[in-house]
Amino acid sequence: xxxxxxxxxxxxxxxxxxxxxxxxxxxxxxxxxxxxxxxxxxxxxxxxxxxxxxxxxxxxxxxxxxxxxxxxxxxxxxxxxxxxxxxxxxxxxxxxxxxxxxxxxxxxxxxxxxxxxxxxxxxxxxxxxxxxxxxxxxxxxxxxxxxxxxxxxxxxxxxxxxxxxxxxxxxxxxxxxxxxxxxxxxxxxxxxxxxxxxxxxxxxxxxxxxxxxxxxxxxxxxxxxxxxxxxxxxxxxxxxxxxxxxxxxxxxxxxxxxxxxxxxxxxxxxxxxxxxxxxxxxxxxxxxxxxxxxxxxxxxxxxxxxxxxxxxxxxxxxxxxxxxxxxxxxxxxxxxxxxxxxxxxxxxxxxxxxxxxxxxxxxxxxxxxxxxxxxxxxxxxxxxxxxxxxxxxxxxxxxxxxxxxxxxxxxxxxxxxxxxxxxxxxxxxxxxxxxxxxxxxxxxxxxxxxxxxxxxxxxxxxxxxxxxxx
Numbered sequence: 001x002x003x004x005x006x007x008x009x010x011x012x013x014x015x016x017x018x019x020x021x022x023x024x025x026x027x028x029x030x031x032x033x034x035x036x037x038x039x040x041x042x043x044x045x046x047x048x049x050x051x052x053x054x055x056x057x058x059x060x061x062x063x064x065x066x067x068x069x070x071x072x073x074x075x076x077x078x079x080x081x082x083x084x085x086x087x088x089x090x091x092x093x094x095x096x097x098x099x100x101x102x103x104x105x106x107x108x109x110x111x112x113x114x115x116x117x118x119x120x121x122x123x124x125x126x127x128x129x130x131x132x133x134x135x136x137x138x139x140x141x142x143x144x145x146x147x148x149x150x151x152x153x154x155x156x157x158x159x160x161x162x163x164x165x166x167x168x169x170x171x172x173x174x175x176x177x178x179x180x181x182x183x184x185x186x187x188x189x190x191x192x193x194x195x196x197x198x199x200x201x202x203x204x205x206x207x208x209x210x211x212x213x214x215x216x217x218x219x220x221x222x223x224x225x226x227x228x229x230x231x232x233x234x235x236x237x238x239x240x241x242x243x244x245x246x247x248x249x250x251x252x253x254x255x256x257x258x259x260x261x262x263x264x265x266x267x268x269x270x271x272x273x274x275x276x277x278x279x280x281x282x283x284x285x286x287x288x289x290x291x292x293x294x295x296x297x298x299x300x301x302x303x304x305x306x307x308x309x310x311x312x313x314x315x316x317x318x319x320x321x322x323x324x325x326x327x328x329x330x331x332x333x334x335x336x337x338x339x340x341x342x343x344x345x346x347x348x349x350x351x352x353x354x355x356x357x358x359x360x361x362x363x364x365x366x367x368x369x370x371x372x373x374x375x376x377x378x379x380x381x382x383x384x385x386x387x388x389x390x391x392x393x394x395x396x397x398x399x400x401x402x403x404x405x406x407x408x409x410x411x412x413x414x415x416x417x418x419x420x421x422x423x424x425x426x427x428x429x430x431x432x433x434x435x436x437x438x439x440x441x442x443x444x445x446x447x448x449x450x451x452x453x454x455x456x457x458x459x460x461x462x463x464x465x466x467x468x469x470x
Contacts, residue, residue: 008384009391010095045082049140050149052078056133057154057442060435061161061195061205068434069129076132082139094451095392096444097138099385103374104131106381107341110374114340116348123342123373130441137445144407147449148219150442151212151410158209159232162239165194165202169242189300191244201430203248206240207420208413208439211255215409244304247428255420256287262412266401320364320427326353327363331371338375343432346372362432366425369432389418389447396450407450414446 006012041048056071107127114120141147169192191199213236216229240248264280271279294301312318330339330353339349343361346369350360363369371379393415400408421440425431431440 005391009388010098011391011395013095013098039085042081042085045085046140046143046146049075049078049082049136050146053133053137053140053150053442054153056438057150058157060438061157065434068438069126072129072133072434072438075136076129079132079136079139082136094138094448095388096385096448096451097135099381099388100131100134100444103378103381103385104128106337106374106378110337110378111340113337114345115334116340116345119344119348120340120342122344123340127341130437133438134441134445134448137442138448141445141449147407147410147446151216154439154442155209155213155216155229155232158206158213158236161194161196161202162206162209162232162235165192165239165242166235168192168194189244190242192239192242194239196435198430199243200245200247200428201433201435203240203243203245203251204421204424204428204430204436205439206236206243207248207251207255207424208417208443209236210240210252211259211413211416211420212410214259215413219406219409241301244300246304246308247424247426247430249305250308250427251420251424253291254423255416257284258419259412259416260284260287262397262416266397266408266412269401269404319358319360322355322358323360323364324368326350326355326358326360327365327368327372329353331368331376334372334375336375336377338371338373338378341373362429364429365427366422366429366431369429385444386418386422389444390415392451393447396447400450410446411450414443417443418447 052071052075056068056075059071060068104127107124111117111120111124137150141150169190173190173192175191193199193202196202196205210233213229213232217226217233220226220229237252240252260280260283264283268276268279295305296302307314307317312321327350330349339345346362354360363372367379367382370382374381393411397408397411397415400411417439421431421436421443431437
């Protein structure tokens, strides 16, 4: 069983042997390295790449998707330049890179076989830009200095976004769409959306900020940075709650539980026996108590929370259920390779299946969206990527825990961000928007950046191990 798990998670894939024997790798990577050695500009290649990536996350909440796309294209072009001029031993691959490349290949085939090829090609282009950004980020985030820089930049931008969201709560904000059932008690309640124009999108955008700011409290040195991190954590949490996004709340709950589990696991070495055993149950009980009190005594929270279980009695639930049923029919008709990536392809095919009056721009569920775009093959590949990310991430976390390095806090944040975004993604697809999709691939890149470990690594562990040890 252990051998199967190691093979499935690509623990012992001989990537070094493949690089040394690959004709493509030898003929492409580093062919311009002699020029790089004489170029003053390329001596700062990693820093330039970090600036390009930073521009994406600084501007994404405030500018159009077109400008973000241009920045992603610049990131992709610079990654290609680095690859062509890099030393061969610096162009490292990880198991994450292999599966991401496989998923891109599946999406490419789905585009070629799509019934709406032109529209699918647009979606394929967007996906390619995101994956090029991932490749560049995974390359430069191997530097702990650049990794910390990127995280700090995103956290400061997220703080600005959250503060403006709180301002909307106190001074009011015009609803730009029908986000709440007009007949529900929440029809007059303000749902903040800040600069992103949609409360569900804002909730997805803030999930990574909550995990990273929580870990910054431990990772940043000095009382002033720690106080800033605590402020970010509180403001981001409050703003996310005030979006009244039920998917966001589900993601926040999943994120909080996983964060507590990993944090207790990390600190358990230093805790006395009593707290090593009881700290996690006490913390989970405290979190559950706060949740119950909020449901009992805060009427808007109670109404919104109970609407999750209202089934078709809630208009939003009823809308999603009807969309999901239509999407399942789409998957049944093209189960192997799907209709091709992107919302343009979806918008052309979905009307053939939709129920009257239930138009939709997406599947409102990430697993269903992936299945309808790239078929069950693409869905399996995506789930495989998730398993490898968790398994490899937890293995590296175990290594960092033994070394007692602060870098482990950022890895814990990345793992819990994945949990939260996946939980939110089961009932929504806002993470296909550039503001959120870039954060998802940044998170994947953060985990991949930790996989260049020394030769003497701890044995591969099963994800259940962390829970058992806490």
